[in-house]
Amino acid sequence: MLDNIQIVMVNTTHSGNIGAAARAMKNMGLSRLVLVDPKADINEEAIQRSSRAEDILHQAVITDTLEEAIADCGFVVGTSARSRNIPWPLLNPRECATKVAQAAGQNSRIALVFGRESSGLTNEELHLCHAHVHIPTDENFSSLNVSQAIQVMCYEMRLAAISEGGDQSSADHPIWGVDWDYELASxxxxxxxxxxxxxxxxxxxxxxxxxxxxxxxxxxxxxxxxxxxxxxxxxxxxxxxxxxxxxxxxxxxxxxxxxxxxx
Missing domain, CATH: 1.10.8.590 (Helicase, Ruva Protein; domain 3)
Known part of the structure; x- marks a missing residue:
């Protein structure tokens, strides 16, 4: 399951956040990092903040647009802290992990998309996602650093990957309850x-x-x-x-x- 997930960071402006994201990913067993038109370099600060997860940084894919980054993905989730003019399917991190596990069970690639440090994802970018995920922070102090948000989501992905028993959230549970005849569309x-x-x-x-x-x-x-x-x-x-x-x-x-x- 975890091999099917890619973390996508859009227009990241601080090298340290890229490094911290790589560390969060490696902690939880994820390895695919995609940077969309980054405004910061993978420099010494990023490597130091990665804390020996520099292999993820060196293998990171850089694209010009979000559409290019998610082109081959069958399930795309965008992180959002704001309500939208058009309601979109909204998940909490645990619900998101269940959906991701089901999509991974269909051999689909999954993208978890994180926006800019200052303004998040635009409406147009969020419209490219199948669903949005909201991390339920305290209303009086709701702002999360992007690398912290990535840590939360990677943790939930790992829980879903190792889950066993009757909660039906593991990757081998088909998304429609039966084995499907065709892969999800990218x-x-x-x-x-x-x-x-x-x-x-x-x-x-x-x-x-x-x-x-x-x-x-x-x-x-x-x-x-x-x-x-x-x-x-x-x-x-x-x-x-x-x-x-x-x-x-x-x-x-x-x-x-x-x-x-x-x-």
Missing amino acids: HAELNGMLQHMEQTMVDIGFLDPNTPKQTMARMRRLYQRAGMDKMEINIMRGMFSAVQRQQASLKTAESAEQDGDSH
Whole structure:
């Protein structure tokens, strides 16, 4: 399970936090660290704060965007301390660990995404996540350092990984209660389907691209909540392609009819 989890840090500004995050990960048996457009270097301070977890730092993957970082992930969770305009599935750390274990049981890669030290994740970044996780701190002193938040989440991941008995939270418990026939769709596959859907909705006149409002954000929430597998993605895209072909045929027929009338 733990090998399937990657910790993603977005726009981190302090090298010490990167090092402390690596230490927290190694304490709990995680090893995959992804840095999205970091504003700090992996320098001597980071290495010192890692406390002999520099192997994680040296193997860290650096990407330009969050979408690139999570492209091959089937389950993505973003940490958030704030309520949002559109409600999103919200988990506490233990509930999150159970969902992660189930996704890992489907051989999916999982991303736990942590935002900027000063402002966390943006709404747009949180919309890329299947669910959000909130660490229930004291209301009078709720701010957590990003490396502390990573420590909490890594601890819960480890508990879930070693869990045994009747709590059904171990990685070998299928996410739907039975062995599934196809792997969960990756973020890139789901994103491709949503872009295909958006274009189809524009083509048939359902969606005005100039005033989209929150339509696509709500559609993203719907399909991420469904936990689609790869075959389901292919079916949906096949349906959108058929709709687009039908729409194109209608437009061709209308154009031919208009040409005929003009003669």
